[in-house]
Amino acid sequence: MKNQQDNQWITIFAVMAVVLIAIHYLLELKVFNPWDDYIPFLKKLSLSLFLIALIFLISKIISKIVNNKTYLEGDRYNLLRIIRFLAIVFSLTVVVSFLFESFYASIVSFGLFSLVVGFALQAPITSFIAWVYLIFRRSYLVGDRIQIKGFRGDVVEISYLDTSILECSGDYLVNDRRSGRIIRFPNSLILREEVINYSGSEVPFIWNETPLQVAFSSDLQFVEACLLNAARNDFKERYPQLDSQKNEKWEPAVYFRVNSYAWMEAVISYPVEPEDTTGRRNRILKYALPLLNEAPDKVQFPEGTLR
Incomplete structure (x- = not known):
């Protein structure tokens, strides 16, 4: 869909460029001699519009090339923004040149105008500078x-x-x-x-943890095994291509700590995609809790008055 739109705009700007440059040279024909007073203005206007059409034609061609490459979504977005910004800047330069007699005068006038606008629009300009910084x-x-x-x-x-x-x-x-x-x-x-x-060095994952309260008399090795199996099985089902790599840095871990209510917490730490933290926690608990509940002689949970 995006390539189709790019092709349409490329065709439109190409036709515009051809028509405008043709008009520029056709104005030299003798048939237009009665309008000698307007010919210089029309030639300058057609040439300026031709340059603007050419600028946007080139920008659309480059944009199509960028879209066809296998860039990351964020990189592709930034490149397209830069291309669009440069096209607008070059087009404005052509417009200013059209309004003034010489290119030097247009640059000086554009600079003075930018200085005045800079004082009046400090906040938007700061945000634009921040955009450049982000890029x-x-x-x-x-x-x-x-x-x-x-x-x-x-x-x-x-x-x-x-x-x-x-x-x-x-x-x-x-x-x-x-x-x-x-x-x-x-x-x-x-x-x-x-x-x-959240898209840090562990891309595509960050680390999250889920605590589970158990009694001090619980079989901690059994609790640890159940939680690890739950996290590993979910990871294997969710990311089979990554699980086959046996990457140790994404191995889940369990540790124990004492909370303020005199119960022990078994904490499972696991890798998760930032947008899947809630879903992955739910899947791990749904898998682990039935295993723990099936062994009441090994695992006790807070219930009733024992909270």
């Missing part, structure tokens, strides 16, 4: 789950001035599922706040 520093990409200043969600758009994320958790949820709300914040926020990116 090169890659603090986060489209598709990453991030947390910044209390906001947490999945990045869906990084525009020139702001970032949009699909909120996770939020005011109405206590899990990591998407709330359905969209949060937009200015890019300038990343220059003064810390950014937590």
Whole structure:
């Protein structure tokens, strides 16, 4: 679908470029001599429009090449944004050149205009500079789950001035599922706040843990074995291609600790995709609890007055 749209725009800009350059040279014909006063203006206008059409034609061709390459979603998004931005900048330069007699005068005027606008629009300009910083520093990409200043969600758009994320958790949820709300914040926020990116060195996983209260008299080896089997089986079913690699860094682990209610906690620590934390915890518990409940002589849970 995206390639089809690119092909349509490439055709449109190519036809526009051919027509405009043809008009530019046709204006030299003697048949247009009665309009000698308007010919220089029309020739300059047609040439300017031809250059703008050519700029966008080249940008669409490059965009098509980028879309056909196997770049990561975030990298592809940033490259397309840069291409679009450069096309707009070059087109504005052509427009300013059309308005002024010389290219040098247009550059000077554009610089003075930018200086005046810079003082009036400091906040948007700061956000734009932050966008440039994001492109090169890659603090986060489209598709990453991030947390910044209390906001947490999945990045869906990084525009020139702001970032949009699909909120996770939020005011109405206590899990990591998407709330359905969209949060937009200015890019300038990343220059003064810390950014937590869940797509870290353990991509595609982060580490999560789930505690389970058991009595001190429980068979801890049996509890550990049940929890490990639950985590391993779920990992194998969910990621068969990764499980076959036997990567030790993604092996789950169990440790025990004493909580404030005089019960022991068996804590299973496991790798999980950021958007699957709630689902993976549920699957592990659904698998482990029946095994533990089947052995009441080995495992006791808090119940009744024994809480």
